[in-house]
Amino acid sequence: MKLIILTALIGVCAAGYAPPYVVRSVLDRNANILRSESEVNEKGYHYAFDTDNGIHADEAGVEANGIQAAGGYSYTGDDGQVYSVRYTADANGFQPQGAHLPTPPPIPEAIARSLQENARDEAAGIYDDGSYHDARYAPGVILARKQYQAPRYPFNPYNPYNPYRRY
Numbered sequence: 001m002k003l004i005i006l007t008a009l010i011g012v013c014a015a016g017y018a019p020p021y022v023v024r025s026v027l028d029r030n031a032n033i034l035r036s037e038s039e040v041n042e043k044g045y046h047y048a049f050d051t052d053n054g055i056h057a058d059e060a061g062v063e064a065n066g067i068q069a070a071g072g073y074s075y076t077g078d079d080g081q082v083y084s085v086r087y088t089a090d091a092n093g094f095q096p097q098g099a100h101l102p103t104p105p106p107i108p109e110a111i112a113r114s115l116q117e118n119a120r121d122e123a124a125g126i127y128d129d130g131s132y133h134d135a136r137y138a139p140g141v142i143l144a145r146k147q148y149q150a151p152r153y154p155f156n157p158y159n160p161y162n163p164y165r166r167y
Contacts, residue, residue, distance in 0.1 A: 028053055054082065066091060 031053040038047045044062035049055075059071030067089070074084040085098040107115075121128070 028055075031055065061089075 031051040033049055034052055035050040046060040048058035054076040057073040059069055061067050061069030069089045072086040077083050083100050085096050087096040
C-alpha cells in the first residue's frame with residue numbers, strides 16, 4: 001500500500017513539473033497581438049507588430065534592383081534575456097547585427113597581406129588567373145624540366161619517377 005501511495009505521489013510531482021521551454025512555447029502559442037501596422041504602396045512596404053509575450057518586429061523595404069529591406073526583431077529567450085537583431089537585406093545578402101550573434105575570427109596577418117598584394121597587382125593591371133603559360137618561364141627552366149620527363153613506356157622498370165617501379 002505504501003508503495004502505491006509513493007508511486008502516485010511521484011507521478012503527481014512529475015506531471016506538475018514542466019521545463020521552462022515548454023512553458024515558454026505555450027505562452028508563445030497563445031500570444032496576443034498588441035499592435036500591428038502594415039502599409040504597401042508603389043513606393044515600397046512597411047510592417048511592424050508587437051505581441052504580449054515580448055516579441056517585436058518591424059521591416060521596411062523598397063523595390064530597387066531587387067528588394068532592399070531593413071528591419072529588426074526582438075524576443076525574450078528561454079533564459080529570460082531579451083535578444084535583438086537589426087538587419088539589412090539587399091544585393092549584398094542578409095546582414096544581421098546583434099550583440100548575441102557570433103562574429104567571425106580576425107583574418108590572419110599573412111592572408112591580409114596577400115589580399116592587399118592582390119589588390120595592388122590588380123590595380124596595376126597584373127592579373128594571375130592561375131593557369132600555366134610557357135611564355136612566363138625562362139627557356140632554360142623549360143629545358144631543364146624536359147630532361148626529367150618520364151620515358152614513353154609508362155611501366156619502365158628503370159624509370160626513377162614511376163611509382164610502380166619494379167625492383
